Amino acid sequence: MNKVIVLAKRPVGKPSLNEFKFINEEIPAVNDGEVLLKTLYISVDPYLRGRMNDAKSYVPPFELNKPIQSGIVAEVTESKNPEFKKGDLVTGITGWKEYQTSTGKGLTKIDKNASSLSSYLGVLGMTGITAYMGLIEIARPKAGETIVVSGAAGAVGSVVGQIGKILGCHVVGIAGSDEKVELLKSKFGFDDAINYKTTPDLKATIKNACKNGVDIYFDNVGGDISDAVMSNLNKHARIPVCGAISMYNSTMVPMGPRIQPIIVTKSAMMQGFIVSDFYEKFPVAIKQLSAWLKEGKLKYTETIVEGFDNTPQAFLDLFEGKNEGKMVVKA
Ligand code: NAP
Secondary structure (H helix, E strand, O other): OOEEEEEOOOOOOOHHHHEEEEEEEOOOOOOOEEEEEEEEEEEEEHHHHHHHHOOOOOOOOOOOOOOOOEEEEEEEEEOOOOOOOOOOEEEEEEOEEEEEOOOOOOOOEEEOOOOOOOHHHHOOOOOHHHHHHHHHHOOOOOOOOOOEOOOEEEEEEHHHHHHHHOOOOOOEEEEOOOHHHHHHHHOOOOOOEOOOOOOOOOHHHHHHHOOOEEEEEOOOOOOHHHHOOOOOOOEEEEEEEOOOOOOOOOOOOOOOOHHHHHHOOOOEEEEEOOOHHHHHHHHHHHHHHHHHHHHOOOOOEEEEEEOOHHHHHHHHHHHHHOOOOOEEEEE
């Protein structure tokens, strides 16, 4: 039998395991033009929370009692599609299923000899590319500038900070534990890092860590953390708004300081983006990220959760900060 994870009901506020349901299906027959995929790795991502709401967005909401979808790495175990053969490894966005058929549309073949298959969901996948696009295409850092990144020890944030260092910037990360702060400084080469959960005056601590002010704020979290960074901006600061995980489970729109006066007086530029806005440039980003990895300039860490059945819990754990780097499930 083939296990499938569906959205059983829409969460209100913080999601829980009650919103997920496991069902059993027959492993589907493969029709002409199709392949059968065996799931090897599943990406769990904060943005999936938004797709659980019945709300219009840049991607349609998940349908109730239909499989959740996210990025996966899979093996082709049977092929009736001339583009693929048995044993090929692929990545793409598909359902949370142990096995599934595909016409091949949206699947990309990956190197069978790759040292890490899961990296195609992280540093060489959506989150690595997001870091690259937000920083390089939107913020356009110059050597000597100061970058602050929130969600710094996560999949996107850890890559943002390292690219900032490669480009000669002063980089300060904000993360939610002393272990993450240590990881940022020791493994990823951040100049400084701040534990937002234990720092009594975040605004003053950021000011102290950024002696020359903040030129770029790469925002992954929104909320109070972003408010504290915004008051330290320099003139002509750039703020790529990548995500706002602190608000994804809010049922009320949270209120913070009005930021428009800061944007005006600092001649700052704040720009939201979705990584797919830069789809044409993905190959450039992947080539550069791969080169930096090979040269040892870029490092990564992953939190790999074992077992397909643990996929919903791995997703929930993102909101508790239980991951360092990319959170991935090994099915
Ligand atoms: P991640 O950072 O690997 O994992 C989420 C992290 O968020 C957790 O480890 C936790 O770290 C932090 N967090 C959770 N709740 C928080 C809260 N209430 N306040 C502050 N921090 C909180 O996830 P990711 O995949 O790299 O994504 C990071 C952000 O980028 C998310 O907002 C995501 O939606 C966004 N994103 C956007 C795009 C795009 O195209 N725009 C693409 C990918 C991701 P701590 O322990 O530090 O709290």
